[in-house]
Every structure is written in structure tokens, then in C-alpha cells.
Amino acid sequence: MTYTGKKIISQAYLWFVLALLYAPIIFIGIFSFTEAKSMGNWTGFTTQLYTNLFTGSGRSTSALIQAIQTTLIIALVAAAAATLLGTLAAIGIYNMRGKRKKTIEFMNNIPLVNPDIITGVSLFLLFTLLHFTQGYLSVIIAHITFCTPYVVLNVIPRLTQMNPNIYEAALDLGAKPGLALRKVLLPELYPGMLTGFILAFTMSLDDFAVTFFTRGSVGLETLSTYIYADSRKGGLTPELKPLMTIIFLLILVVLIIVNIRTIKNNKTK
């Protein structure tokens, strides 16, 4: 096969798979501009759903907005806590040797390979046994358990790539350990911590099963549990469609900007 032929077929294949992947999202996007309850039903173009979303009017919009808030609060708190806990742990693990290191590395991997449902069910049993009131706090703790490994795994490579003498150099120049940590170690670990935080944040946003089992019966709803409950009731809150469309477009724009900037940076260097 000729070289260009290969290239055309490859590109065609990529775009075909992409089209399949994006079909549902585009589908959501299209039907966010009509008021019909179920998708696939076109009842004329309107931006009413968008208006509802921003003004809080519409039958269940306020509950939806409440769910969005809850989701964001949980994701932020869990990701921040996971970043702190995970960074400390990564520094600790990096300085460990032998069996202890292996043990904690193994334990760090458990939440990664554990299916969501097991994490959820096991924590549900724990909280119930301890008579721990399930709500915000239990969900946040649960989210920290599956978020922290991502932080640990993103910070450790930064430590191994780092010149091990940097911390000592700071001490040598008169910095006390705490200061050496802040002035020298943290700036080095920062990119790994940031990646870890973003991953943790995304994982938390997207989680369904763990939240479902650990939220208790106080009526706590995140976006995922809200959507699940909606789908069980048979009718999706229509404002979800414009919400998803907006989120998708926002992320797309951010990615495009980041991408253009990295391309520009690469060119100037």
C-alpha cells in the first residue's frame, strides 16, 4: 500500500471512531435546544432550557443546581485533602526502603484496582458499624480514599527525577528543614501535585458508585446520583442537557487554549 494511502485510511479510521465516541455528546447538544422531555423528540428550537438553567426556574432546576454545588464542594475538598495527604505520603514513601516501602506501595494500589462498588460497599459497612452518620463527611472520606493514590503516583516520579541533593543544598545554605521544604522541595513537586489534584478532582466529579453507597439517607445528591435517580424515575431533568453541553464546550475551549499555548511555547524555544 502506498504511504499516502495508509495515511488516509488511518485518519479516516481515527475520525470514524471519534464520531462514534462523540455521537451521544452531540446528540445531547442538539436536543438541549428543544424542550421535549426525552431526547430524539424535536419540538422546535428554543433556548428556554438554557434560560432555566441560569435563572433557576423550571421544575427541578433548583435541585439540579444544589446537586452541582454539592458535587463541586465534595470534589474540591476531597482533591485538596488527597493532595496534602498524598504529597506527604509520597515524600515518606520515597524516603523508605525495603519491606515497609513495598507494603505501603501495595496498599496504595488497592483503591486503584478495587472496583468502585467494592470501595463503596466496604466503606458503607464500615461507617454503619461505627455508627458514623453518613452524609457529606462520609462521602468526602470515601472520595479521599480513591483520590489519594493518584496524587501519590504523580508526586513520586517528581521526587525520583529530582536531584536528591537539592534539599540538602538548602540545609547547607542555612535553611531549617521546614523552610527547605517550602522553598525548594515544594516548588519541585508542584507540577506532580497539580496533575494529581486535577486527576483527583475529575475522579471525584465523575464518581457514582462510591457516593451512592456512602451518602447515607440524608438526601445528599451529587450530579451522578441525581442523574441516576432521575433516570430511575424515567424522566431526565431537561436542564441537564444544556448543562452538559456547556461543560463540554468549556473543557473543549480550555484544552484548545492550553494546546495552542504549548505549541507556541515549543516554537519559541
Add this chain to the structure above:
Amino acid sequence: MKRSKWALPYFIFLVLFVLLPLIIIAVYAFRATDGTFTMSNISAFFTKPTIVKTFWRSMEIAVENTLICLLIGYPVAFILADKNLNKSAFTAILFILPMWINALMRTIATAEIFHAAGLPLGRGSLLFGMAYDYLPFMIYPIYTVLNKMDKSYSEAARDLGASSFKAFTKVTLPLSLPGIMSGIMMVFMPTVSTFAVAEILTRNKIQLFGSLINEQFNNMMWGQGAALSLIMLVIVGLTTLLPTGEAEETEGGTI
């Protein structure tokens, strides 16, 4: 020296919220409602027809889904990693972008597409929707391994007289095995354990193992639910024993 102690808080956290809960699952699995030891929860897995059937059905669907993701995903990863066939790193990002949209929402949309197209919701829509959900998890680890792979390996194979097909099957494919293994791990396990996705995509027509566990807990049958969870844990444990390149993949997993 003392900095190794910094991992202590996380260690305590892991013991409390990862290890202890798993032990509790194991305890509940062997505990009758009156608190005595019982094997009945575990033995139900082998004897109760609904459980046995559901388990094998889930395994079947998980295998099918994993294969579909591998067959579609490997060529995608291969093309993305080949600088001659695909120059833009942005195309690779496009494949993970859908993951930022709530998975349940995407699943509902898939179901709606089937509905709108007049297709029945069942095994077909389930496989389609799952492949759609988990494809990025297959592509990403394979892409990472292929992207890092030194191109001179396959060039050396060509230099030694291998056709490009032979160079692929004898060199590139075996070397990308770690990526394939972790891709399989990342697709297979969630497929077995998912419940919401299956419920939405089949309107509860097809029950998977995950749904079964959920159902036990909904019906306050904790012992039975814990036993099924324990069995799933054992399966997870066994699959992690398969040789994977996991440690390499998770390193610097920037998205």
C-alpha cells in the same frame, strides 16, 4: 531519615479506610444474621441459579466488551502513537475528552440514541454503550506504551529482514503487551462491577454482577452482598497477579 515518617498519616488512613473495610466485608461474608459462622452466603454463589447465571453472564459480557475495546482501541492507539500517521498530539486528547462528561449522562444519551433510532435496548445497546464508556481506558495505556517505545526496535526488525507486518507481530506487539494488560485491567474490572450503566442501557432487562451486589444491599441482605463482594475481590486479586506494566503506566499520567 525521619522523612519516611511523613507517610504515617496516609498509612493510618489506608489501614482505617481501605484495609479495615475489606476485612469487614470478609467478616460479613461468613456471618449469619444471628452472628454465627456460616458458609451459606458463599455457597449460594455456587448453588443459587440466579446468582450463578448472573455471574457467568457478567463475565461473558465483560470479556466481549474487553475484546471489542481492544480490537477498536489498539489500532487507534497505534495510529495516534505513529508520528508519520498522526502529527497532532491534540487528536490523542480528543479521545479522552468525553471522559469529562458525566458517565451516566453519556450512558443515558446512548440509550436515548438507541431509543430514537427505534432499536431495542438489550445486549446490543449494552455492549455498544459499554464499549463507548470504556474505550478511552483501553486506548490510553496502550498509547502511552507505544508512544514511549523506541522506534529503533521496529526499525531494527525491518533492518534484519522482517516485513512490516512481521516487525509488528514479532516486535511492536509483544513490547506493547504491558499497555494491553493494563488496558484489559482497566476495562474488564469496571465492566464486571458496574451496575448503573447496565441498568440504564438495558432498562433493567439484563442484570450484571454489580447490580446483583447492589440489589442485596438494597434488600438489607448484607451477608449475601458481602459474600458476592468478597468473590469479586478475589477475582480482582487474581487479575492483578497477571503481569502488567501498571507501575510504568501510572507514572506521570498527565491528562
Add this chain to the structure above:
Amino acid sequence: MARPNPDEIIINIEHLSKSFGEKKVLDDINLYIKRGEFITFLGPSGCGKTTMLRMIAGFLEPTEGVITLDGKNMVGVPPYQRPLNTVFQKYALFPHLNVFDNVAFGLKLQKVPKDEIRKRVSKVLKLVSMADYEKRDVSSLSGGQQQRIAIARAIVNRPKVLLLDEPLAALDLKMRKDMQIELKEMHEKLGITFIYVTHDQEAALTLSDTIAVMNEGKIQQIGTPTDIYNEPVNAFVADFIGESNILNGTMIEDRKVKFLGQVFECVDEGFGVNTPVDVVVRPEDIVVKKKLDGAQFTGTIKSCVFKGVHYEMFAMTPDGYEVMLQNYRKFDVGTEVGMTIDPYDIQVMHKDCTENVFKGVMKSSNKVEFIGEVWECEETGFEPGTEVDVHVPFNKVDLEDDEKTTTGAGNVNFLLYKGNHYHLTIITDMGYHVYVDTNDVWDKNDMVGIEILPENMKITKR
């Protein structure tokens, strides 16, 4: 050397030992460092030199012993309170700070006023010829430039002692030579004490006032570069510093030593009569002539390589010894040459030992345990449990490629060419030393199997 006046001494180290777990890295080191001197810890990797430096800097605490600085005990004082600074092996510049902020790091911590920081930083950058680089990103600098910044960052704090941990190792040869000269000049300009750690004997000889040659956690010899080069105290030092012919010899009587099958006049005394010794002759100290008469010994040139300034040649004597020669004149391969050695150029050294002596325990009357293994031996008639000494001549230890089929196993740790055979030091898996003379060629760090035949052991009651 006579011990100098106490206030001339800046650092004093007494009975310093360091172990990591079971492994002893430094063993009872005693050393003093004079104010303003340039001292080098020289030795192969793993000899303990870096450990010593890190203990002086405060990154490691000694297992035993005392380090004093200006009479004050430094043990337990954290690195940030010690009035000394370090130049690290791979520079350890802070990647997120620019050149100025890297150099100013220590001064800012001392809360030095801003304009004084500015003054001191630009002065020190001028000193290392990096004045125009203040705003540069450290990652954009070459290795040599990073090196200069690392030195500037350390000396700007006006430390009493500057510690340098293999600072030139990452540079290429040309750069390394230039930096050596600059370091020497800087030492003279600053007038502070430099402690330099390296495995590069050439740098050590060029730079130092004093060299401490280290091996296996001990100081083998300490002295001026000339002393160490001309009068090495043992075969290790002779081999490690410069090129040398190290040969087995016998001290016949005072001022008479026999080696290469000849009796030579020398200047050494007090070794006793007919004592086995090691003899060191530097290759440039062997006078080579085409004329054979009047020569102390003769040989045939086997190889000749031009080394830039001189030719390096190997000559084979009629008795089968190979000697290394260095001369400005070229002698073609195959030439018969006559050679003489001046009595002052012959360095005679005590041998550490003349045969292996292992401490052992009888397992039965014909089985003995030593160096962690049980060996077959000839019938001794000793009771099991008897403590014995096992004597094995160096040339009666057999080495095999496959360590799985032999009784013992170890790694080649050190090897010396002795003119007609190799003298190896093997360290066994359990950490014991076995000395072997062999004609086979082994490389450093080779895994070898060790076998000793029963008839080659002499077992005596202890």
C-alpha cells in the same frame, strides 16, 4: 608529620566510624585538617570518602567518634547551623530559581540587607566569571557554567570550610582541566579551607596540599602529593596513584633488595633479613638504553604506544617479567634494551600478609569451616569444634567462572599486575577477604567461584 599547633587546626576528626546497618563504611578514622589547606579525600567508589564529607557537612551523623570545628564538637549540630558550605556533585542548583536567586539563597536566609546581598552576589559572580548571567534560568546553563554558579552559591556565604563532592566529575576532559586551574586560583584568593572528594588521582595530585588516600573505610596514607607519589606505603596506594610497576621482592638485608631476579641497591633499611616485600618502581624512573653493557637488567620491547608527551612501553625480561617503561625516546618493538634503576627510585613496602590465614572451626576430623563455608580438608585428627588457623598460599586458591559449582564465591575487588602474575583481592559474599595469585586474566567486579584443594591447606591449632 609532626602535629601542628592546635589553633592551626580547623577540623579535627577522632575515632570516626560509620555503619549502615551491618555494613561498616568508615572504620576508626583519625585526621586533622589545617586552616587554609586544600585537602583531598581520594579513593575508589565505595571507599567511604563521600560518607566522611557528608558527616563533616552534617547530612549524616557518625556511629562513633567526634568531629570538631574550631574546637567545637559538631556531632548533632544540624547542617544549617554549620559554618561550612558544600558544592554538590551534580551541582544541586534550585531549578525554579534563576542564577541570582540561587546565589542569594543563603544570604537571604541570613537576613542580610538587600543592597549588601546585591553587592556580594555580583562580586562573587564576577569571581567565577559569570557576572552577566544574573537573570538567567539555571537550566539554560552549560555544565561548566552550572558548576561555577554552584561554587558561587557556596562561597558567597563566606564559609570557614568549602566542601566539594566530586565537583568536576560531570564535566568533559578539557573543561575539567580548566576548572582545576580555576579552583586552585580560587583557593588561593579566598584563603579558606577546601575539602575535596574525588576518585580522580590526577586532580588530587594537581590541586591538593594534602591527600588522604582511602580504601575500604580506612585512610591508607596521608601526606603531600609528592610524598604519596614517591613513597606509597602499600601496594594499593602505589597502584591507585599514577602508573607503577609493583613487584614481589625480597629484602636481602638493609639497602639490598631482590626483584626481577636481580639484586638491586636501595635506600630502605630496617626490614630485617630475607623478608618478602612489595617493590614499587615508577615507569618513568626506569632508565632505558639501547646499550646492554652496564645495564642492571635487560629486556625486549613488546609494545610501544605514543601517549602525547612520552612513549609508554612494555619490556619482557629474560625471566618472564613484564615491566612498564615511560620514555621520551621511542624504542621499536623487538628491540633489546638495557635498563637501570636508581636506588632512590626503588620504593620498598611491607606486605600486608604473605599468605591467606583464615580463622576456622573443625566440623569433623576432615572437614573445616571458614569464611562462612565448610571445606573438605586432609585428615587432621582434630576433634570437631577445635578452633584452627587455615593457611593457604596465594597461588593455591583456584578461581572458576561458574560460582555455582564451587564451595565459595565472591567478587574481584582489587587487582594488581605484578609483572608476571596478577594479585587479586576477592571479597566473598559473606564479606571475607581472599587473596589470590593467578596467571588468568580477571576484571574488577567479576563474579568468581573459589575452590581450595585439601592438599593446599595447612591447618594448625589456634
